[in-house]
Every structure is written in C-alpha cells, then in structure tokens.
Amino acid sequence: MQSSGLQPDSAVLAWAAQKFIPWSIKISTMTDGDYDYLIKLLALGDSGVGKTTFLYRYTDNKFNPKFITTVGIDFREKRVVYNSRGPNGSSGKAFKVHLQLWDTAGQERFRSLTTAFFRDAMGFLLMFDLTSQQSFLNVRNWMSQLQANAYCENPDIVLIGNKADLSDQREVNERQAKDLADKYGIPYFETSAATGQNVEKSVDTLLDLIMKRMEQCVDKTQVSDTANGGSSGKLESAKPEDRKCAC
Amino acid sequence: MTVEFNLNFLKELEQETVLEVLYRDQMLRKVDEERIRKLKTQLQQLRWKGAKNASHEYQERSCARCQKSLGLVMNRGAVCNGCSHRVCSECRICLNPYLWKCTICYAHGAMKVKTGEWFFEERAKKFPGEGRCETTGAKLLKSYQKLSKISVVPPTPPPFTESTAGKNTTELDQAKTFNKSVENLFLSLATHIRKISKSHDDVTADKSLLTTDYGQDANRRRERRSQSDTAINIASRIQNAPSLQQLIIGTRDNNAIFTKKGCRPGEDLPSSPLSDVVFSGGVKHGSLFSLNSTCTEADNFDKANVTGEIEFALSYIFKTCTLEVCINACKNLFYGEEKKKKCNPYVKTYLLPDKTARSKRKTVVRKGTVDPAFHETLKYKIDYSQLETRQLQISVWHAGVFKNRVFLGEVLIPLSSWNFEDNSMQSYNWYQLKAKSEDNQVQYSGELLVRAKMCLPSQPEKFRYEEHMMEGTEDQAAHGGQLHLVVLEAKNLPVLRSVGSLNSFVKGCLVLPDQRELKQKSPVLRKETCPRWKHLFVFDGVTPSQLQWAYLDLTIWNEASFGLSDRFLGGARLSTKEPISSTASNPQAKVLWQRILSRPNTWMDITLSLQSNKGVFTF
Numbered sequence: 001m002q003s004s005g006l007q008p009d010s011a012v013l014a015w016a017a018q019k020f021i022p023w024s025i026k027i028s029t030m031t032d033g034d035y036d037y038l039i040k041l042l043a044l045g046d047s048g049v050g051k052t053t054f055l056y057r058y059t060d061n062k063f064n065p066k067f068i069t070t071v072g073i074d075f076r077e078k079r080v081v082y083n084s085r086g087p088n089g090s091s092g093k094a095f096k097v098h099l100q101l102w103d104t105a106g107q108e109r110f111r112s113l114t115t116a117f118f119r120d121a122m123g124f125l126l127m128f129d130l131t132s133q134q135s136f137l138n139v140r141n142w143m144s145q146l147q148a149n150a151y152c153e154n155p156d157i158v159l160i161g162n163k164a165d166l167s168d169q170r171e172v173n174e175r176q177a178k179d180l181a182d183k184y185g186i187p188y189f190e191t192s193a194a195t196g197q198n199v200e201k202s203v204d205t206l207l208d209l210i211m212k213r214m215e216q217c218v219d220k221t222q223v224s225d226t227a228n229g230g231s232s233g234k235l236e237s238a239k240p241e242d243r244k245c246a247c
Numbered sequence: 248m249t250v251e252f253n254l255n256f257l258k259e260l261e262q263e264t265v266l267e268v269l270y271r272d273q274m275l276r277k278v279d280e281e282r283i284r285k286l287k288t289q290l291q292q293l294r295w296k297g298a299k300n301a302s303h304e305y306q307e308r309s310c311a312r313c314q315k316s317l318g319l320v321m322n323r324g325a326v327c328n329g330c331s332h333r334v335c336s337e338c339r340i341c342l343n344p345y346l347w348k349c350t351i352c353y354a355h356g357a358m359k360v361k362t363g364e365w366f367f368e369e370r371a372k373k374f375p376g377e378g379r380c381e382t383t384g385a386k387l388l389k390s391y392q393k394l395s396k397i398s399v400v401p402p403t404p405p406p407f408t409e410s411t412a413g414k415n416t417t418e419l420d421q422a423k424t425f426n427k428s429v430e431n432l433f434l435s436l437a438t439h440i441r442k443i444s445k446s447h448d449d450v451t452a453d454k455s456l457l458t459t460d461y462g463q464d465a466n467r468r469r470e471r472r473s474q475s476d477t478a479i480n481i482a483s484r485i486q487n488a489p490s491l492q493q494l495i496i497g498t499r500d501n502n503a504i505f506t507k508k509g510c511r512p513g514e515d516l517p518s519s520p521l522s523d524v525v526f527s528g529g530v531k532h533g534s535l536f537s538l539n540s541t542c543t544e545a546d547n548f549d550k551a552n553v554t555g556e557i558e559f560a561l562s563y564i565f566k567t568c569t570l571e572v573c574i575n576a577c578k579n580l581f582y583g584e585e586k587k588k589k590c591n592p593y594v595k596t597y598l599l600p601d602k603t604a605r606s607k608r609k610t611v612v613r614k615g616t617v618d619p620a621f622h623e624t625l626k627y628k629i630d631y632s633q634l635e636t637r638q639l640q641i642s643v644w645h646a647g648v649f650k651n652r653v654f655l656g657e658v659l660i661p662l663s664s665w666n667f668e669d670n671s672m673q674s675y676n677w678y679q680l681k682a683k684s685e686d687n688q689v690q691y692s693g694e695l696l697v698r699a700k701m702c703l704p705s706q707p708e709k710f711r712y713e714e715h716m717m718e719g720t721e722d723q724a725a726h727g728g729q730l731h732l733v734v735l736e737a738k739n740l741p742v743l744r745s746v747g748s749l750n751s752f753v754k755g756c757l758v759l760p761d762q763r764e765l766k767q768k769s770p771v772l773r774k775e776t777c778p779r780w781k782h783l784f785v786f787d788g789v790t791p792s793q794l795q796w797a798y799l800d801l802t803i804w805n806e807a808s809f810g811l812s813d814r815f816l817g818g819a820r821l822s823t824k825e826p827i828s829s830t831a832s833n834p835q836a837k838v839l840w841q842r843i844l845s846r847p848n849t850w851m852d853i854t855l856s857l858q859s860n861k862g863v864f865t866f
C-alpha cells in the first residue's frame with residue numbers, strides 16, 4: 001500500500017515532468033513554496049463576458065477564441081514579482097507573489113457553489129462585456145453578491161469592461177462604466193483578452209491595492225494605541241517630509 | 248456562513264471536473280501550509296534569540312532585542328509601540344518617518360502579512376465564529392471525502408511488524424508513490440462520484456442498518472469481504488449497502504462494534520477497513536494483519552503503580568502528511584519489578600481507535616533506569632483531516648524477562664483539539680502519567696446536566712414509595728406516573744476542529760423491563776459548543792417499580808448535514824441495574840437513579856459524565 005497521497009515533492013515532480021505526465025508538468029513549475037505571498041484573486045461576472053479567456057491571457061499570454069463553459073469553478077496560477085514602494089515612494093523590496101486566480105462560472109445554476117468561493121478571495125476582477133449592455137447592468141447584482149459573500153464589506157475590486165477590441169459591437173460606453181466605477185470607488189479598465197490590452201495592468205492594479213491593504217491591516221493592529229502615529233489609510237500621501245527617520 | 252451544500256447538484260462529469268480543481272487547490276494549499284509553518288518557525292527562532300525574561304529586564308537597562316546595555320543619558324533606547332519593550336537604535340525598523348517597530352514586532356507584522364493571517368483576521372470580523380483558516384475548497388473536499396469516506400490518502404501507514412527502532416516510516420519509492428496517487432485520484436473520481444449520488448437513497452432505505460443489529464451486519468460484512476479481492480470489484484463492493492453504515496459512521500464506532508462482538512479474531516476487519524483496502528491497488532493488505540495482537544493486548548500485562556511524568560512534543564509535517572511524536576524522556580517512573588528495583592522502560596504509542604499493529608510504534612528499551620531518556624521520534628503517515636477522529640495513546644512499559652510486560656502509565660491526547668499550527672504546542676512538555684482507564688474504549692466526552700423528577704399523582708394517603716420499591720412488591724401500574732427530565736446543558740462535548748461548533752440535540756430512550764422503549768428527542772440547538780437545551784422530556788405512564796428495573800439512556804448527537812447520519816457525541820445511562828457492560832459504567836448513575844425514584848415529586852439536579860462508546864446505548 002502506498003502511503004503518500006497527493007503531495008508529490010519536487011523530486012517526484014521533476015521525475016513526472018521528465019516522463020511527460022501531462023497535468024503534473026504545469027504544476028511542477030510552481031509547486032515549491034519559494035514565494036513570499038500567496039494572493040488569491042477571483043474573477044466574476046456574467047457568463048460569456050470573457051473571464052476564462054481573460055485569465056488565460058493573463059497567465060499564459062494566449063488567446064483562445066473558443067467558448068468553453070466553465071464548470072462551477074476553476075483556477076489558474078501565476079508567479080509574479082511585486083515591487084513594493086518604500087516609505088518615501090522610492091522603490092523598495094521585490095517580493096515573489098504566487099497568484100491563485102479563481103475563475104467562476106457565471107451561470108445561475110452554479111451560483112451557490114461559486115459564491116461560496118468569494119469568501120476566500122482577497123481581491124476581485126468584476127468583469128462585464130463591453131458588447132453586452134445586459135452584462136453591464138448585471139454588475140450591480142454582482143456587487144451585492146460580493147458585499148454579502150466577500151471577506152469584508154469593502155473588498156478590493158477592479159471593474160473590467162472586456163472585449164474592447166470589438167469596437168464596432170460596443171454597447172457600453174466608457175463614460176457610463178467609469179461613472180459606475182467611481183460610484184463604487186473602484187478602478188475601471190477596458191481590456192481585451194484578444195489583444196491583451198490592459199489585461200496585465202488591471203491585475204497589477206488589483207494586486208497593488210491588496211498589498212497596500214495588507215500592510216495597513218498589520219500597521220493598524222500594531223500601533224492602534226499610538227496617539228497620532230501610524231499610517232492614515234488610503235489618504236496616506238499627506239507629505240512625507242524628507243526627514244531621515246529617527247533611528 | 249458555512250458550506251451548506253455539497254457537490255450533489257452537479258452532474259457526474261461536472262463533479263469530476265470540480266473535484267479535479269479541488270484537488271489541485273488542495274495541493275497548492277499543502278505547499279502553502281508548509282511555507283507558513285517554516286515562517287512561523289523562523290519567527291519563533293528569532294524570538295528565542297532575543298528573548299529577555301522579566302527578571303532580567305529590571306536588573307539592568309538593556310535592549311530587549313540584542314541585550315546590549317543602554318545608557319541613562321546617551322543611547323538610552325526607546326520603547327517600541329508594538330511590544331512596549333525598550334530597544335536600542337539598531338534594533339528598530341522604520342516603516343515611515345514617524346513610525347518604527349522593534350525587529351521582533353516588525354517580523355511579527357511581516358509574518359502576519361506573509362502567512363495571510365491578516366486576511367483571516369479581517370474575515371473573522373465579518374463572519375465571526377467561522378472556522379478561521381479553512382477554505383471553501385477544503386471544506387467541500389472534506390465533506391465529499393467524508394461522504395464517500397474514501398480518502399485518496401490512505402489513513403494509516405503500511406503495516407509494519409513490531410519494530411523497536413525509532414525511525415519507523417520507510418520512504419517508499421517516491422516516483423511510484425506519485426504514479427499511484429495519480430492513479431488513485433482517477434480511480435476515486437471514476438468510482439465514487441457515482442456513489443455520491445446514491446448515498447442519500449441508501450441511507451433512507453437502509454435505516455434499519457443504523458440501529459445496532461450486529462449479527463446481521465456481520466454476515467453482510469463477511470459477504471463483502473469475500474468479494475473484495477480484485478480491483479474490478481471495488482466499485483460494486485462500495486455500492487453494497489452494508490458498507491454504507493461504515494462509510495457513514497466514523498471509525499470510532501466501528502471500533503465500538505468490534506469490541507462489543509467480543510473480539511473474535513478473524514471474524515471481522517479491524518477499524519476502518521474500507522479506506523485501507525480500497526486503494527491498495529486491488530490487493531488486500533494489512534487489514535487482517537494483526538488481529539491477534541489487537542484483542543489480547545489489553546489483558547495480558549501486569550500493572551505497577553503509576554508515578555512519574557513523560558516529556559514529549561507533537562508536530563505535524565504538512566508537506567509529508569506526517570504526525571511526529573517526539574518522545575524525549577520520562578522521570579520518576581515506578582519500578583517495573585518493585586522488589587528487584589528493576590526497570591527497563593520503553594514507550595509505545597497507538598493512534599486510537601486503531602489498535603492494530605499498523606498503529607503501534609515503540610521506542611527502544613532503556614535498561615535499568617526510572618528516568619529514561621529516549622530522544623526518539625515516532626512517525627505516522629496520516630492525512631491531516633483524519634487526525635480529528637484520532638486519539639494518541641502514549642504508554643510507558645517495563646520490559647521484563649520472558650516478554651513479561653508491566654504497565655507504568657499512559658497519557659491520552661485527543662488530537663481533535665490539538666492545535667498543530669500553534670508553535671507553542673509543538674514544543675516539549677511534561678505530562679503526568681495516568682493509570683489505565685478501565686477500558687480504553689470508554690472515553691470521556693463531556694458532561695450532561697439534567698434535572699429529573701418522578702411525578703406521581705397526588706393521593707390522599709401518603710404512600711411511602713421508598714418502601715414499596717425496596718421491597719419490590721406492589722405494582723403501581725394502576726396509577727402510573729410520569730418521569731420528567733429536563734435536559735439542561737452539556738459541557739466539554741467533543742467538537743470537530745473542522746466544524747468549530749455543534750448542532751446538537753439529545754435523545755432520551757427509557758427502556759422498560761418488558762423491553763418497551765419510550766423515546767424522546769430535543770430540538771436541535773445550532774452553532775453551540777456548550778448547548779443549553781433546557782428541554783423537558785416527559786415519559787408518561789410509568790410506575791416506580793417499573794422504573795426500578797428500567798434504564799434511561801441519554802445520548803447526544805450532532806445533526807449532520809448532507810443527508811448523512813447524525814454523529815454520536817456521547818451518552819450516559821441512568822439505571823439501578825448493574826451496567827450491562829462494564830464499559831457503560833457511570834459510577835454515580837445507580838445511586839442517582841435510586842434517588843430520583845425514592846423522592847417522588849422533587850426535582851433533582853444531576854451531572855452525568857458522557858462516554859463515547861456509542862455501541863452500549865439505546866437510542
């Protein structure tokens with residue numbers, strides 16, 4: 001009887017990769033724990049807006065024009081390097097970030113399953129299809145789903161209008177979408193999974209928001225009892241005087 | 248917000264797809280758990296390095312981190328916001344021009360971010376009382392695995408013969424292992440997804456099986472065994488209804504059944520037979536392996552007095568799915584052979600309820616000492632999720648001549664409540680050795696508080712019921728009374744780590760001398776670990792003399808979701824009879840019952856200790 005189950009270690013994976021065992025190859029490149037942060041993002045929005053295609057573009061930089069319905073949930077992974085900004089806006093340390101990008105099925109049928117995964121994500125890619133007014137109208141509904149199920153009341157979200165390349169079929173104009181995003185106080189991007197336009201930028205922006213939030217969470221808990229010290233949340237950029245720190 | 252659904256609503260192929268995703272997610276989580284564990288260890292080490300104890304602090308002014316002494320005027324150091332310790336200027340890290348932290352506080356903060364703890368803390372604010380770190384994926388997978396009770400990871404290590412060496416886990420050919428696990432995964436997907444959709448029907452159709460008809464059950468199990476030899480039969484075997492009872496009822500219960508049957512070797516498989524056999528690639532391994540030692544274990548040894556302590560540490564290596572029991576030393580043991588002042592101690596462990604050789608680990612024997620040092624690590628390959636049904640038994644023995652063993656004491660650790668993520672629990676600790684409990688199957692599982700009263704219709708002349716009962720003469724059947732029992736609350740119930748809280752209810756079953764059963768059930772109290780039902784049971788039309796020979800079983804259950812059978816949490820019996828089985832002895836129970844009967848129309852408050860041996864109770 002074999003005793004080790006699903007935890008092949010790197011040696012095994014290397015071996016498996018050599019033997020071309022299909023699904024282990026993908027994993028083998030990223031199974032080591034050599035990263036600083038595990039960040040879990042989740043893409044949501046109506047079925048057909050391009051979530052799966054978008055994530056595929058982001059992780060593999062490829063476009064798949066075929067429409068394969070996502071069954072319930074799925075995820076893709078990517079390792080990126082995040083450059084934190086130092087106290088004075090100078091470039092700080094570089095961190096290795098392992099991204100787990102959850103893809104969800106937009107269909108109603110899977111709703112109970114997909115929304116249950118909302119609670120585990122640290123940030124959200126809320127996506128609609130620029131060529132479908134309906135998918136845009138549904139953004140509100142997705143927002144309320146998020147408010148109910150995400151880990152906190154105001155999680156980090158990026159609004160994404162996808163299929164920007166299909167300009168002749170556009171049904172949602174930029175102003176409309178921008179206004180909605182402003183109303184929620186979240187960034188808005190128009191992307192194309194087909195051309196790759198803004199794909200990386202939108203994910204990077206979300207990642208940036210999350211990294212900032214993480215630091216604030218920790219700072220807050222650590223110095224909560226100081227009179228006026230500490231970071232002041234998102235409006236932090238007061239004016240970092242060029243005084244050298246006291247120590 | 249709990250995961251109140253399973254994968255049943257999906258079609259077969261869809262389930263397969265989703266499960267594949269969940270397993271991939273599990274793999275990712277395993278890697279991450281290991282990373283987090285390392286981070287925490289690093290922080291711990293940093294702490295130790297700079298540790299400064301309180302007494303030290305007031306003796307001299309020094310930096311709490313590097314111990315460098317600080318001046319009164321120059322280089323005085325400053326107090327850290329995070330920990331209020333005074334530290335020197337070198338042990339500070341600037342976050343911004345106005346804020347610094349000491350190295351430890353900084354590392355602590357960094358760790359919170361890196362481990363993702365910040366996220367769980369935030370989430371706990373919105374969803375308090377929810378399992379902190381468990382993800383939806385993990386929960387789903389667990390519920391799925393529980394439903395099918397087939398874990399892809401075999402629960403216990405391969406059968407080892409008695410080995411006195413410390414390093415007990417042999418490293419199998421890793422390539423093979425991996426190959427196997429891929430195979431297993433697909434095998435499990437292919438066969439058990441079908442099962443999932445069936446299980447609901449089976450449970451209802453075979454409800455009778457859930458009561459305790461052991462005889463019938465044994466037959467069926469034998470049947471099942473005879474067809475278990477090839478892989479081809481796996482699917483059909485699993486779809487046999489009888490296995491379902493075991494699929495659903497945990498291993499603990501299997502064990503109870505096993506003991507109840509009087510331990511006839513060869514008659515039955517030991518605990519959790521299914522999960523062991525199914526994935527052995529069609530060849531039946533291990534299960535029948537050590538039946539003899541299983542059953543004789545308990546009785547053929549001498550008992551010495553129990554004194555002393557044992558020092559050990561427990562840790563779980565997530566990456567390799569290994570539970571490590573690090574046995575360091577014992578002290579002040581009682582002499583194994585008192586007259587000769589001889590003691591050759593060794594330590595033995597079991598992962599109860601598995602009492603087979605597979606679950607046994609031993610240290611070497613140390614000769615001629617009552618303060619032996621072992622420095623040995625005993626290892627178990629076991630999936631993390633399965634730890635919660637296990638109890639680690641660590642016992643100390645004297646190895647006498649002619650294989651004469653003398654029991655020197657033991658410690659029982661329920662692993663469900665052990666926090667393997669907490670570093671402090673991974674360090675060495677001394678534990679008092681205890682005498683063997685009457686029967687190892689009887690485990691304490693909390694207390695139940697009840698209030699009882701025997702209600703008799705008020706009658707003009709004052710009957711002296713006590714007398715009647717003592718003499719056992721006149722039957723009061725003509726004017727039967729009522730037994731009132733308020734189930735007040737339960738304490739210290741066993742709570743599964745994965746669940747965090749309980750949805751518990753109480754069943755009361757009054758079994759009269761003519762075997763008539765009067766049953767009552769309380770409502771379910773949701774999300775309470777210390778439920779207070781305050782629910783009244785009324786058993787009507789009973790007379791004191793009937794009750795004299797009756798018994799009342801109170802059992803506590805956790806309501807199961809997913810259409811599974813409810814989980815037994817513990818039970819207690821009130822009776823004047825000697826307990827039918829020595830395993831059901833609740834010493835005060837007899838006295839208490841007597842007292843209720845002897846003082847009609849008076850409320851009595853009673854605390855009963857609950858026992859985990861489900862098999863002896865009627866419900």
Ligand SMILES: Nc1nc2c(ncn2[C@@H]2O[C@H](COP(=O)(O)OP(=O)(O)O)[C@@H](O)[C@H]2O)c(=O)[nH]1
Nearest residue numbers: 047048049050051052053065067163192193194
């Ligand atoms: N032209 C164009 N087609 C896209 C784009 N993104 C997705 N699609 C197509 O839209 C269809 C649905 O995409 P899919 O990713 O499966 O949507 P999902 O249901 O949100 O996951 C597919 O046929 C994609 O090829 C895009 O940016 N441009």
Ligand SMILES: [Mg+2]
Nearest residue numbers: 051052069070
């Ligand atoms: Mg999709």
Ligand SMILES: [Zn+2]
Nearest residue numbers: 310313335338
């Ligand atoms: Zn210092």
Ligand SMILES: [Zn+2]
Nearest residue numbers: 327330349352
């Ligand atoms: Zn500090």
